[in-house]
Amino acid sequence: xxxxxxxxxxxxxxxxxxxxxxxxxxxxxxxxxxxxxxxxxxxxxxxxxxxxxxxxxxxxxxxxxxxxxxxxxxxxxxxxxxxxxxxxxxxxxxxxxxxxxxxxxxxxxxxxxxxxxxxxxxxxxxxxxxxxxxxxxxxxxxxxxxxxxxxxxxxxxxxxxxxxxxxxxxxxxxxxxxxxxxxxxxxxxxxxxxxxxxxxxxxxxxxxxxxxxxxxxxxxxxxxxxxxxxxxxxxxxxxxxxxxxxxxxxxxxxxxxxxxxxxxxxxxxxxxxxxxxxxxxxxxxxxxxxxxxxxxxxxxxxxxxxxxxxxxxxxxxxxxxxxxxxxxxxxxxxxxxxxxxxxxxxxxxxxxxxxxxxxxxxxxxxxxxxxxxxxxxxxxxxxxxxxxxxxxxxxxxxxxxxxxxxxxxxxxxxxxxxxxxxxxxxxxxx
Amino acid sequence: xxxxxxxxxxxxxxxxxxxxxxxxxxxxxxxxxxxxxxxxxxxxxxxxxxxxxxxxxxxxxxxxxxxxxxxxxxxxxxxxxxxxxxxxxxxxxxxxxxxxxxxxxxxxxxxxxxxxxxxxxxxxxxxxxxxxxxxxxxxxxxxxxxxxxxxxxxxxxxxxxxxxxxxxxxxxxxxxxxxxxxxxxxxxxxxxxxxxxxxxxxxxxxxxxxxxxxxxxxxxxxxxxxxxxxxxxxxxxxxxxxxxxxxxxxxxxxxxxxxxxxxxxxxxxxxxxxxxxxxxxxxxxxxxxxxxxx
Numbered sequence: 001x002x003x004x005x006x007x008x009x010x011x012x013x014x015x016x017x018x019x020x021x022x023x024x025x026x027x028x029x030x031x032x033x034x035x036x037x038x039x040x041x042x043x044x045x046x047x048x049x050x051x052x053x054x055x056x057x058x059x060x061x062x063x064x065x066x067x068x069x070x071x072x073x074x075x076x077x078x079x080x081x082x083x084x085x086x087x088x089x090x091x092x093x094x095x096x097x098x099x100x101x102x103x104x105x106x107x108x109x110x111x112x113x114x115x116x117x118x119x120x121x122x123x124x125x126x127x128x129x130x131x132x133x134x135x136x137x138x139x140x141x142x143x144x145x146x147x148x149x150x151x152x153x154x155x156x157x158x159x160x161x162x163x164x165x166x167x168x169x170x171x172x173x174x175x176x177x178x179x180x181x182x183x184x185x186x187x188x189x190x191x192x193x194x195x196x197x198x199x200x201x202x203x204x205x206x207x208x209x210x211x212x213x214x215x216x217x218x219x220x221x222x223x224x225x226x227x228x229x230x231x232x233x234x235x236x237x238x239x240x241x242x243x244x245x246x247x248x249x250x251x252x253x254x255x256x257x258x259x260x261x262x263x264x265x266x267x268x269x270x271x272x273x274x275x276x277x278x279x280x281x282x283x284x285x286x287x288x289x290x291x292x293x294x295x296x297x298x299x300x301x302x303x304x305x306x307x308x309x310x311x312x313x314x315x316x317x318x319x320x321x322x323x324x325x326x327x328x329x330x331x332x333x334x335x336x337x338x339x340x341x342x343x344x345x346x347x348x349x350x351x352x353x354x355x356x357x358x359x360x361x362x363x364x365x366x367x368x369x370x371x372x373x374x375x376x377x378x379x380x381x382x383x384x385x386x387x388x389x390x391x392x393x394x395x396x397x398x399x400x401x402x403x404x405x406x407x408x409x410x411x412x413x414x415x416x417x418x419x420x421x422x423x424x425x426x427x428x429x430x
Numbered sequence: 431x432x433x434x435x436x437x438x439x440x441x442x443x444x445x446x447x448x449x450x451x452x453x454x455x456x457x458x459x460x461x462x463x464x465x466x467x468x469x470x471x472x473x474x475x476x477x478x479x480x481x482x483x484x485x486x487x488x489x490x491x492x493x494x495x496x497x498x499x500x501x502x503x504x505x506x507x508x509x510x511x512x513x514x515x516x517x518x519x520x521x522x523x524x525x526x527x528x529x530x531x532x533x534x535x536x537x538x539x540x541x542x543x544x545x546x547x548x549x550x551x552x553x554x555x556x557x558x559x560x561x562x563x564x565x566x567x568x569x570x571x572x573x574x575x576x577x578x579x580x581x582x583x584x585x586x587x588x589x590x591x592x593x594x595x596x597x598x599x600x601x602x603x604x605x606x607x608x609x610x611x612x613x614x615x616x617x618x619x620x621x622x623x624x625x626x627x628x629x630x631x632x633x634x635x636x637x638x639x640x641x642x643x644x645x646x647x648x649x650x651x652x653x654x655x656x657x658x659x660x661x662x663x664x665x666x667x668x669x670x671x672x673x674x675x676x677x678x679x680x681x682x683x684x685x686x687x688x689x690x691x692x693x694x695x696x697x698x699x700x701x702x703x704x705x706x707x708x709x710x711x712x713x714x715x716x717x718x719x720x721x722x723x724x
Contacts, residue, residue: 082686089475089691106689110476211581212667263581264561320478394688397668401496404670407581423495 033066034326038096039087040070041080041313044285047346048072051334054342058333065326077102077213081393088112093320095327099147101312102215104138105390108146113316114324115144116331123332127353135350138385139314147314148335151347153280154379155219155309157187157300161293163275164190167197173276173297177374184223184249187276187300191259194275202267202274203259207283211263211407214399215386219278219309221246223302228387228399234428236421238399239414242304247406248413255409263407280311281376282346284366296367298375308383313347348376355380391427398423462702468695475689487696499672500680503587507676508655510591515651516644518595519602524632526603527610537607541600548597552664555593556580559665583673586666590674594661598654602647609643610636638721645720649712653705677701 042048048070055068071094073083081103087093099107107113120128128145135149159173169190176182191203209216218228224246227237237243253259261267261274269277270286278299287294299308315335317327333339340349345363349355357373364372389395402423406416433441472483491497522540526533543551558564559579566576579589613636621635637644659678662668668675668683675683677697685694 078687085475085689086686089473089478107476110474112476112478212669262561262578264563264578266560266562391688393683394690397683397687398496400667401669401672401675407670 031326032064034064034323035066036068036095036323036327036330037071038068038098038315038327039073039084039094040098041073041077041100042098043072043074044346046285050342050346054334054339055330058330062326062329065330068330076208078393088318088320093318093322095317095321095323096331097316097318098150099314099316101138101314101385102388102392102396104147104312104314104388106392107316108139108141109390112318112320113146114319114328115146116148116317116328117143117145119328119332120145120148123329123336126332126336127351130352132350132352132355132380134384135312135380138312138388139316147316148331149312149350150315150335150343151282151311151313152350152380153282153311153348154298154375154383155278155280155311156296156298156375156379157276157278158269158284158287158294158296159190159276160269160272160274161295163194163201163272163292167194167275169193172295173300174295177297182297182300184220184300184302188249188253188257188259191253191276192257195258200273202261202265203257204253204276204278205261205267205269205274207269207277207279210266211404212400214403215396216278217246217250218386219299220250220302222307222309222384223300223305224249225302225304229389229428233389236425236428238417238420238424244414244417245303247417251406251411251413254407281348281379284364285346287366296371296375298379308379310379310383310385312385348380350380389428391430395424395427398427465695465698465702468691469699471692471695473691475691480692483692487692488700490693491696491700496672496675496680500675500677503668503673503675504656504677506587507591507658507674508652510587511594511655511658512648512651514591515595515599515602516647519599519647520606520644522599522603523606523610524636526607537604540603543597544600546597548660549664551597552593552661555589556665559589559593580666581670583670586670586674590658590661590665593665594655594658598651602651605643605647606640609640613639641720642722645712645716649709652708652712656701656705656708677704 038051040048040051051070052068055070059065059068073080075083077100081100084094084097084099117128120126131149132152135152136145139145139147139149157173161172164172167190173182173187173190176186187204193203194201195203206216206219215228221227221243224242226240226243226246229235229237250260254262267273269279270283270291272292281296284296298306315331317324317331321327335343337351337353340351341354341359341363343349344354344360348360354360355377357369357377360372360376361367361369367376399420402420403416405411405419406413468480469487470483470485471480472486473480526537526540560566561578561581563579565579569576577585579585617635617639618631621631626634656676657678658676659682662674662676662679663682666674668679678701681694681697681701684690684697688694
């Protein structure tokens, strides 16, 4: 009996060794028939086609790379982040990963990503020195760069000229901007007028906010001098007078003026259902078919600042990927000056040489040079990225839950905001 | 080597149960063991590292300010769903058992949501329950100003429960209907001859006769209620203010959104224990109220 057990154990051990050695042989040491996989959040066919064409060009010069697959993970930002984390933890890491700005501190601090700086610095003609510091800030630790700031997309205010005219608005946001009167009060007044004129249409929609993605409210509150937390990430910013002022403004706009659709009501600007929307510049592709006359202006000035806000995605190379070296090399090609210019039609670049209206206009026929200068160039150069923090997902769910009492007509705004700080203070201090 | 007849039977038995047993080991026992293992680890999902944490993740439950809200929401959902589901299923089964014209059509109507994809069903209801959605439009047509169903503290949980009941009530209804049709007519006739009215017959004959089915439906409904996830994900994301944040959804948030696999696993282990205890409790209580013909 004992002999049989020993034999079984020996067989199991041998099998394990054989399996382990097989697994190793197909791993990092394999420098031929490399199959690269990059997880991406976008589902846009045109964007994916552009990725494929850049990858095909790369493969002609790199026969060792048999394929580059862009692995689309559908769903909202939370679902994408959860899927990416599951792949990493489940032993199926992608070779390259599109990482959202809110996850950046977690990914960069955890040591999950490869330092790209040596590869990018060594790449011929790459000119890594021209990457705009405000764009790389989030992805930098010590002197290393742990993801390339692939899309640096400012938020702007799109408006529907037809709906504004129908509502009897004689001065468009562009005219208000030109005369230096493009403020949050002016935007709220226009939105109120549109919503009041046509009960079927909404005034102003903060795209994808839906009373859940509160981080997008940074596009409003930063003009009031407020932020979710202080620069050191340790102090809660929700109970400051500036935040109270910003949130009171929003609350009145929603429940008193009806300038913004209330909780549980949806309206899609790009389907012509609202007069104004705050959205990232990269959403402009939805207006390609020109469903109505539209314009775009930067975010309005608030009482404290003319603050612009940027959304960002980086592309990183997980250290646990099977082909980290090849992946970093492909990333250097994917984001070199020539390809960054091509990608610029969808993803505003972080390269100084490309950040001017004349260059961007070549790849963005939807916009005038003036719009590109006002919204994209100035936005990237002067704006700040959406709030991010280590443990951002946990903080996000705590804030969402604590902010819920505010989204009622009779809410006590300062009390709700104090509740947010109470909820997140322990997480911020960690 | 020749095998004796007994050995051959034994081998055949093992071979017959092997596919099921292997599946059970791979997809039930192994994940369960993994959950227990993870629940005593401090896991860094992004870096792929873990260190032994002992009972820290379980102790965290007592310091977590969201945990009492989650426990409350889970209990409300479970009790609400079970009571409403069983009451409605039994009522529908009693009606369909009356042998009136058109009962087959109604049976199909009530059962059809059971075979509809859960997420599709929930997405449709998500649109209907919006503030400017179909339900409020109907209410407005009769002059009633409907609430914001999925955003109100009281109405959000009610909405999730009703959507889930409408989805699954057909299954319990069919089980109850089968049980009702299994009651011997002689017993019903005897009770009628003894002068028992409809209520008395229901209380003293029908309920005891269908009690094994009631036990079965109660067990599967309670276990199902404790595992609700997709409806919360689609309809409320646990809000407003955690009023619909049930245990499975909270476990998912912790493990996959917040990257805290250790704490998430501890929550999953607690959920497993809760389901096990409740099921055993119901099984034990069957002796008191379940009637078995001798």
